[in-house]
Each structure stands twice: as C-alpha cells, then as structure tokens.
Amino acid sequence: MSSITHTAVLFRFMLFIVLIGASVAPAFAAPIVAQEGPGTGLFLPPSDSKQWTPPAPDDPVILRARPIAINWPVLEAEQNTPQESRLLLNLFEDLTLTAVLDRLEAGYEGGFIWQGHLEGVEMSEVLLAANQGILAGKIAWPGSVYTIRYSGSEHEIAQIDQVALGSGLEPIPVDSAPLTTAESETPADASAKASGYRPIVDLMVVYTADARSAAGGTTAMHNEIQMMVAEGNMAYANSDVNQRFQLVYMGEVAYTETNNASLDLGRLRTPDDGFLDEALTWRNTYHADTVSMITQTGGCGLGYVMTTVSSGFEDTAFNVGTRTCFIGNVGMPHEQGHNMGLNHDWYLNSNLNPFPFAHGYAYPAGQFRTIMAYNTLCTASGTSCTTLPYFSNPAIAYNGAPMGVASDGPINCVSGQTTPVDPTTCAADNRLALNMTAATVTQFRNGQITWTGAVSSDWQTAANWTIPLGRPGATTASARVPLNIDSVYIPASPAGGRFPSISGGSARAFHVTLASGARLQMSGGSLEVYGNWTEDAGAIFSGQGGSVIFKGALEQSISPASGSYFNDLVIGDGLSTQLISAGADLDVNGDLTIQSGAALLGGSFTQHVAGDFNDNGTSFSPETSTVILDGSGAQALKRLNTSAALLDETFEIGTGKDCCSTAYIPPGWVRYGAWYGGTWSIDLSHGGILVQWNNVTDGWMFSPAFYLKPDVNYSSAFDFRNGNYGAVKTYSLHIGRMQSSGAMTQLVSTGTGSSTTWATQNGAFSVAEAGYYYLGFRVQTTSGTSYALLDNVSLDAQADSLLFYNLEIAPGALVTQHNSLLAKNDLTVDSGGLLDVGSQDFGVDGRLSNHGLLRQQTGVSQEKPFLGTGSYGGLMVNPNGQNLGMTRVQILGSQDCTTNPGETVRRCFFITPEIDPSSASTLTFFFSASEIPDGQTCSAMEVYRSEGAAWSAALARDTSYGTQGRSCAAEPYSIRVSSVGGLSAFVLKSGGAPSGALATLFKAAPNHDAMVNPKSLTLFWNSTTLAEGYDYCYDMTDDGECDSWQSSAADPFVTLNNLEPGVTYYWQVRAHYSGETVVYADEGSWWSFTTEDVHEVFLPLLVK
DSSP states (O other): OOOOOOOTOOSSSBOOOOOOOOOOSSSOOOOOOOOSSSSOOOOOOOOGGGGGGOOOOOOOSSSEHHHHHHHHHHHHHHOOOSSSSSEEEEEEEEEEEEEEEEEEEOOOSOOOOEEETTTOTTTTEEEEEEEEEEEEEEETTEEEEEEEEEEESSSEEEEOTTTTOOOOOOOOOOOOOOOOOOHHHHHHHHHSSSOOOEEEEEEEEEEEEEHHHHTTTTHHHHHHHHHHHHHHHHHHHTTTOOOEEEEEEEEOOOOOOSHHHHHHHHHHHEEEEEEEEHHHHHHHHHTSSEEEEEEEOOOOOEEEEEEOSSSSGGGOOEEEEEEEHHTTOOOOHHHHHHHHOOOOOOTOOOOOOSSSTOOOOOOOOOOOTTTOOOOOHHHHHTTTOOOOSSEEEEEEEEEEEEEEEEESSOOOOTTOSSSSSSGSSSSSSSSHHHHHHHHHHHTSSEEEEEEOOOSSTTTGGGGGEEEESSSSSSSSEOOOOOOOTTTEEEOOOOOOOOOEOOOOEEEEEEEEEETTOOOEEEEEEEEEEEEEEEEOOTTTEEEEEEEEEEEOOOOOEOOTTOOOBBSSEEESSSSSSSSEEEOOOOSSSSEEEETTTTTETTTTTTOOOOEEEEEEEEEEEEEEEEEEEOEEEEEEETTTTOEEEEEEEEOOGTTTTTTTTTGSSSTOOOOOOSSEEOOOTTTTGOEEEEEEEETTTTTEEEEEEEEEEEEEEEEEEEEEEEESSSSSEEEEEEEESSSSSOOOOEEEEEEOOOOOEEEEEEEEEOSSSEEEHHHHHHHHEEEEEOEEEEEEEEEEEEEEOOEEEEEEEOOOEEEEEESSSEEEEEEETTOOOOOOOOOOOESSSSSSSEEEEEEEEEEEEEEEESSSSSOOOOOEEEEETOOOEEEEEEEEEEEEEEESTTTSSSSSEEEEEESSSSEEEEEEEEEOOGGSSSTOOGEEEEEEEEEEEEEEEOOOOOOOEEEEEEEESSSEEEEEEEOOOOEEEEEEEESSSSSSOOOOOOEESSTTEEEESEEEEEEEETTTOOOOOEEEEEESOSSSSOOEEEEEEEEEEEEOOOOOOOOOOEEEEEEEEEGGGGEEGGGOEEEEEEOHHHHHHGGGGGTO
C-alpha cells in the first residue's frame, strides 16, 4: 500500500477532460457559450480529415463524432498557470462549454493531469491529461457523455450514449477465509499506523495488446489509464471517501483476449497457470493492493466482491473491464468498488455482506444513479438514470434528493421487486463502507521498506534495505533502494548502529518514518518525498546539506521531532496543485522554497528558517503559525515572479507594410468593426499600428486571453490618436471574460481624443476571481469623422503581499524584504535583528514590536511615511517641496540612544537622505508609552538632533499639529517638528536636552568566546551611532592590533565565509564620522570566537 508512481512507469504529458451534467430529461440546460474569435478553444479543425475513420453508422454507442486537432498553445498556457483557470471546450458547432480548473497534478514523466469542473454545472468534473502530443478524455454532464480519443493519426470527439454502453456483469462473491495466525502477525506499514494518514490503495493496471491498439498506441493507452485513476480519485473526493488510488505500475501483458470476462478474470488471479503470470509478479514487485486489467472485448466489467472483510481476500482483489466501459461508465472505480466490498443497488442485488448498507443507489424520480448502481430500476420505472461520479452517500444531495440512505435504514428490500419495500428506501452508503474497508484493502500488500544498515550507512546501497514482497503471511524479503512508491521506515537499532546517510544523488521515498531514537543524516543530494514525513519523539533528522523536496500528488504532512532540522526544504514540484501541511514545528537551516502551485499550511506551529523564505505565488497559508527567521547573516523574503510584463504589443507585424489589412492584426486579436493593421503613411514614427476605419462610430478590438488573479494588481497602457482633425472620439479600455462587447463588464480607463498627437492612456485594475480575461479597446465617435489609431499596448502584473500570521526576526538575522509584506497578527524584531523593507510596503494587523533595527529606503519628493503600521507609527517625512532622493530611515527600538541609559525615549531615529535638503523639512516621530523613560511624559516631549559631539537645542514643534505639536491622546503617540534643516540622528526626551553622547559603538554577535560554525559567520555591532561607515578586522593573533581594516560601508554587520575549522579568531570594529573622528567598539576591546572542528562535531552522528 502507501505508494506513488514507480519511476519506471512511462508517462509524459497526459490530459483528460471529464465533465458530468444533465439527465435524459434534464432539470436544467447545460450552459452553452458562443465562441467569439478564432483560436481560443481547445479544439481546432484537423490537419487532414481524410485520415480520420468515422464510426460505423449503426454504432449504438456513438451518437455523433468529428475529427479534431488540439490547440496545444492553450494547454501550454494551462501548464504555465497552474492556479485556477478556464478552458473553452468547443466540442461541436452547437456546443461550447467552459471548464474551470480545480487541481493540477504532475504526470508520471513530466506531464500533467488537469482536473476541474464545468462552469455553472452541478455534479460536473473535468480531467485533462496530455502526453507527447496525444490527448485522451471524457466530457460529460448529467445525461451527456463525450470522449476524446486518439486514433493513431488524428484526434476525435464523440458523443456517447451511456445507457447503450451497458453495465458490467454481476460480481463474483468471495467469502474470504479468516486471518491465519501468520497473516495476523504480518506487520502492517508503520506509516499506515500513524493517525491522520489518508489510506492509499496501491493500484496496478495492465492491458492487452488489443486494448492498446484500439486506444491508438501505448501513449494513448496510458492516457486513458491515468484518466480512469484520476476519475476514481475525484469520485472519492466528491463522496467524502477517505482513501485515494495511487497508480504504482501499468504495463502491457502478453495475452490473447477470449471475449469472456469470467475466463479472463480467473486467469488473471490464478498463479502459475501459464496465463498472465507476469501480472502477479509485477503485483508483488510494486506491492499493488488491487489489480485491474483492461481489454477491448469481453463484457463491460467484472470483479470479485469481498463479502467478508479480511486480508484473506487479497488473492482475489482483481477485476477486468473493457476500455469503452471503463472510460464511459466510470467502470474502473465501479469494479474496484466490488474488490473493496461494495454491492450494486438493492433492486439488482440484495446481498447483506459485508455490510447491509454497502449498496449503490438508484433514484428514478430524480433520474440519477451512483457509481455502483445500474439503470435497471430506472428502466423498470419507465425512465432512464444518468450515472453521477459519486458513491452513494446520504449526506450529499443532487437536485435536493439525497444520494443514498442512512446506514441504519431498512435492509429488507428484495432484488427485482419494488414492493412491498421500495428499493430507494433501503440503506445505501458506499462512502461509509469504503471508509470501513480501507484499512484492510490498503494492507493487501505491504509497501514498507525498512532500513537495516547491514553493510554501510549509504542510503543508495540496496543491501542496507529490506522489503517484504508478496501476499500477507507468505512474503519474501527483498533488498532494493527505496522507490518513490515505498514507505521508508528507519528503526531505532539498525545493524552495527549504522543509520542511513544521504551524501549525493537523488533519493526517493513515499512516506518517511523515523522511530524513536532513529537517525537520518543528509549532507548533499536530494530526497524526494511523495507521502508524509513522521518522526517519533527522540528521532533526529540532521539536514546538514542537500534538499528535501515534497512533491506528492496527494496531500502530505511534515511532522519532525524536536531537534531535527532540514537544510533546504522545497515544497511542491513547480507544477502540481499540492497541499503540504506542517504537523509539527519545522527547523530549516537553509532556504524554504514553496513552488508555484503548491501550498504549505503553517497550522499553529513554528517554522524556523535560517536561509531565504521563497514563496512562489500565493502558496504559504500561515493559518496561526509563527515564522522565525533566525539565520546568522543575510536572509531574503521573496515572492517569486511577483511582477511580470504580460503584454507588450507594438504591432510590429505591420511595420513597413501598407495600410491597411487584417493580415497585419496579430494572431489572437479579434476585431468588431472595421479594424486593420499596417503602417500609417502620414506618421511613420510608430511603425506598425492598429487603425479603426473612419466610418465606424462604435467599434471594439479585443486582445488575446490572459490569466489574471484576484490577489494581483494590474496596470495597462496604450497610445492613441485620431487619424485626422475635426472629430472627437472616446477611447476606453475594458476587461471581460470573452472577446465580445457584452462580456466587457469592467471599465479600466477612458480618455478623449480630438487631435492627431499621440497620447498615452493608463489604467489600473484588479479582478474578483481568477481566470482568463481579455482586454477590450472601445472607440466611440462623439462628433465628426476620423480614423482611430492604437499602438503600444502593455499589461503588467504586480502580485500581492507576502503573507504571515506571526513573523519574528531573530537576533543576528539580517532580513531583506523583496516584496510587500503583511503580518496578519504580530511582527517582532528581536534585539540584534534587522528587517530591511527596502522600498516595499509592509503592514501589521496586530502589534509590531521592534527591539532591533527597522530600515526602509525609498524616494522622497513629497510627504512619505516610513516604517509605520498600526499602533507602531514609525516616522513621517515631509520635504516641503524638496527632492531628497533615495532616503534611508532606520529605527532602533527598545534601546538606549545615548551613553546615559534611560534618559531618552527608547526609540532612536536615523534619517539619511541622498540629497541634502536645502531648506527645512517637517518630521513626525511616533513612539509608544512603554518606550518613555520613568519621570518623562508625552506632553512635555521634545526632539533633539545629533550634531556630532553635541545635541541641538529642542527642535521647533509644529504647533498646528495636535496640542502644541504633540499628539498624546492615544497610541501611537507622536510629536511633529518643522523647519528641520539637517537630517541625521534624532532622539526624543522631555525635561531638557540629553546629557550623554550618541550611544557608544559596541559589538553584538557572536558573543565573546563563542563557538561558531566555520561555514558562514556574521559579525554584528550596534549601529546607534549613525556613523558614516564602519571598518572591521579579524585575525588569529591575540595582540590587540590589526594589520588590515576592511570596510562594511554603512552596514552594521559583515558575513565571513570559509573560515578555518578549529581556530580562534579575534575581531574588532570601528565607526568613522565626518571630521575623521573614529570610535572603537567596546572602548577598544577585542572579542574572540572559535570555529567548530567539523570532524569532531559531525562524524559521531554517523555511528550513533
């Protein structure tokens, strides 16, 4: 069990479509959207329709069909935008639908599975899978089913009569023998025992040569298999079923079909009979819990049904079915359901085992049936029922009707009869039955591989591992390096005390479980994890190097024990819609990177990060977590790809061309009204342009589609002018969901054109929901007659803030913010920590506590707030018409500002403009009550400026502000001073000027006589002196002298790399000011630190 795809499984781009909606007599009409504009739908005319062989006219299953080509750029756009998006599905001339993405999943060799639903249609689902230029799929809504298949040369869309497909055969009941002693003692996966894990059914699918040929080849066959698996998982998710399929292997068997499903099924399950024996070998190798075989002939489907829940059923956990039924009738989940103990609906089967309620549900009055139900009852009732992609579940309703009956409902219905007991009233809850049998089914094969350490500590040595392959009670121990379907278990006492170590290469695992006392060390390479990471208390993972990458298709969790740490931690594979939850505190000594499409849920835990925090998209969901940035040096907060130029259209296609022709309108642009492209002969300065003809009074031009998101700010601009004088025109920009005037629901900008001079129109906007949008340019004539000219259309995107709940900057962490930031609760900067927000915005919904250094730098030509948010306030700079250029503001919090402790407000302000002000500025300083020294009051507060060795007189307060320049009614308190001619260091104090000098320079970290890591070390010192620059020195000689001082510019820190291990260094720092004044830290005292001896520190971890 517990698995994921085997690395040998051959899959590339896979793409399916599954939508389900209206019944035979539909209660609603499926939305039909007229396609406006070429090239926007998923399907195109075929390159050569003569290669297509149409279905036989008398084929009862296919109602209509047409050959198609695939609009691959549309799918490439989907792959590049793995968040919510839309696809236009132009199935037939009279039928165009919109599919909305719910989930994107990586394929087995670089492809993807696109899963979603039909916009506005209840009970719909969409699955897409692409592989090597081949598309397979199924499109349906209640009452209608469409398939997409590859014929070997062309693709085809066909409408399917689901009822004509028929149903499978009645399953073969198996009364499993009870557990034997040996079976009951067979250990289950350690990972399966862990609470909260989703049950995983390891599924193997084999197929015949006839099925592969009919599918259009191996790639097409694999497409169809992955569609079936994805459809099963969507049905589980729809129905609130806990378990999920994990495809562990698929392959072609050497078997001649018999057109007899019962015979094929018996041969599939029987060992050593000369038929299909390779399938049983594969099953054991890939520890598949259940096995499906796909044929081209032989009946819709047949499987064994587990009537007694027992591991003894494992040797009959097989089913067979035809391609057409497995695709068109949700056939694989149906037959798999029998293997898991599910029965048909009561009218067809009144079996009471393994549970009386384990029945499908058919409801003629509502014209629907669930996956395990047949159409028989509906036919007997004079109607027909559509199959919904749901297992029976009384807690879910369709059109107001429950899709099942509670498990404690009647159980006395009789098959084939509607009286005296109505079969729609008897207990039917497949959901509950599946949740009850999952623990047994997922242990039909054991997927746990255990570390033995038999020969070494090398993870990549097969002899260090053992996995029991085969049926419970009759397994054979095998040695192999873990596959990504294997659940790794590391015990507390391996042979010779040798715990595993990963030093390079690529390692893989499904679940990773460390027992109490177990160790796992990683110094290089990568470890890909496709399941959950769990450590018992007392286990330790030492991530000294390398990357751990969580890239499973299903939900994952990370639950390390206290004391464990990762080096680089990567969340997601960069494509899939993945959900990874923190189940415990995380300690990341390197970078934490959340890939596009993936989400990390912080829970209520703490995430320690010593490197960069990289969030690619809206992928960190902080919940109530706390992120602590605790590196010893420079760290970055980044949201990757947050700004992008989505469009920069210069209409170059028309440059140098005669005006005007539709041939010079770029591909994807759609006109309504007489628009043309080319070069305007009267004005050659712009090259190619768009021209609206002079007889059009109201016309539109629509751009290609763009994927837009609600958490992104967009800006668009375009150039416009009239072609001649004498007319007044209105130029407006709109956005909408289709290339049509009626769909342009949002006005972005509008302007008036009345001259032949080029002008630029700008507009900013956001969207309410994610999806594809078009720009619509509308030109209306108010008076006169004139051509209208457009050029240089641009669209740019800027993403939203980095989002945290609690964020803490630890001592020694020097954090630079590269994107806007929002802390939903508190932000804390510890003593010795630095948060440099650069020119970005930042906000704190709760409390900002600054015990270290806050820094912001931005251009100042008008009033500008610095480092202010909520109750903190910060600083307001008003240059009063001056341009100060790039101005840096630093605020030291909860620290003494002078050499006399406690004499000033414990908030120190430093302002460094790029351009010295030629005249006075107005400054507003904010502070809190807790920062005011004893004996001082807000109402008597004054501002003093540092003037080298002395302090200025109290600066003139702006008496028009607050009460005599002070605002003391509520926090944050503030004081405003005006006519400030010089900007430097400022302190706040009541009761007279400070008596102490600006605080003496002193060293902060590492502490004197500290032991440090030799790989990277950052020296820190207090920066309250506002020096013009700093110099530092370090050497191995304790002589109080320095041979070579080096500059750190104005930064109060420097990072040292490549220090020698096991050596004591001595260091000092000095500050220099104008007038060549030099101040040494700690009055000239040299501090020491000793680098760790790598051999002494790390080697014992290998033998613990």
